[in-house]
Amino acid sequence: MRIVNLLAEVNEDECSGCGTCEKVCPTLAIHLQRFDKAVRSKPLAVIDKVKCVGCWACEQRCPSHALHMVRHPSPHSIGISIEDVPWQEIADLCRKARLNPEQIICYCTTTRAEEVAAAILKGYHTPEELSQYVGVRTGCKVECTQPILRLLEAAGLPFKPTLEHGWQLYGRTITAWEVPEHVKAKYASRGFYFDQDIELLNRVVAAGKK
Numbered sequence: 001m002r003i004v005n006l007l008a009e010v011n012e013d014e015c016s017g018c019g020t021c022e023k024v025c026p027t028l029a030i031h032l033q034r035f036d037k038a039v040r041s042k043p044l045a046v047i048d049k050v051k052c053v054g055c056w057a058c059e060q061r062c063p064s065h066a067l068h069m070v071r072h073p074s075p076h077s078i079g080i081s082i083e084d085v086p087w088q089e090i091a092d093l094c095r096k097a098r099l100n101p102e103q104i105i106c107y108c109t110t111t112r113a114e115e116v117a118a119a120i121l122k123g124y125h126t127p128e129e130l131s132q133y134v135g136v137r138t139g140c141k142v143e144c145t146q147p148i149l150r151l152l153e154a155a156g157l158p159f160k161p162t163l164e165h166g167w168q169l170y171g172r173t174i175t176a177w178e179v180p181e182h183v184k185a186k187y188a189s190r191g192f193y194f195d196q197d198i199e200l201l202n203r204v205v206a207a208g209k210k
């Protein structure tokens, strides 16, 4: 869950139209508007106030300091209930992604794997939709990204970059379960215990209610 009590606002005089904010916004709430040269010589960042969840990412990265956060006129929370999705479907999807349903996958918003799985089963099928409607991936955006991509992939929704510029997300990285045997063998004598790690991780994934 995320409390939305801030909104991003653009200082039009300061915006250089560089597009950095458009690329880092987790909910795709920003787009660059282009004008006739006689009106404005450079593009301008425009915020969709409905999509903005007040995460600060744009403000922190704007090289011109043209963005700042203001109080949201109607503070609210975003999140998803897991109650109206069959538990077994949620559990099956989480375990297919090798996640325990109850484990927190986004520490910034304390979102659990089961909440993201329920949202995917309800029809939210991109990282950006999950950020907007569940609140996940609206803090650091580091720890949660891979579990989100694993859950989407487990649901048959492999990662596709949303922006054509494509540097918002880089795709899914390898997990312990996918390390090739020859790599395991190569590092076995150097203090790496891949199979033991996998055994431990499997116990974590399987723990708790079914």
Ligand code: SF4
Pocket: 010, 014, 015, 016, 017, 018, 019, 020, 021, 022, 044, 045, 061, 062, 063, 064, 065, 066, 067
């Ligand atoms: S990052 Fe800043 S300067 Fe660049 S487009 Fe966005 S608001 Fe404008």
Ligand code: SF4
Pocket: 007, 008, 024, 025, 026, 027, 028, 029, 030, 047, 051, 052, 053, 054, 055, 056, 057, 058, 059
């Ligand atoms: S505050 Fe976050 S959600 Fe809002 S426009 Fe900026 S990057 Fe997007």
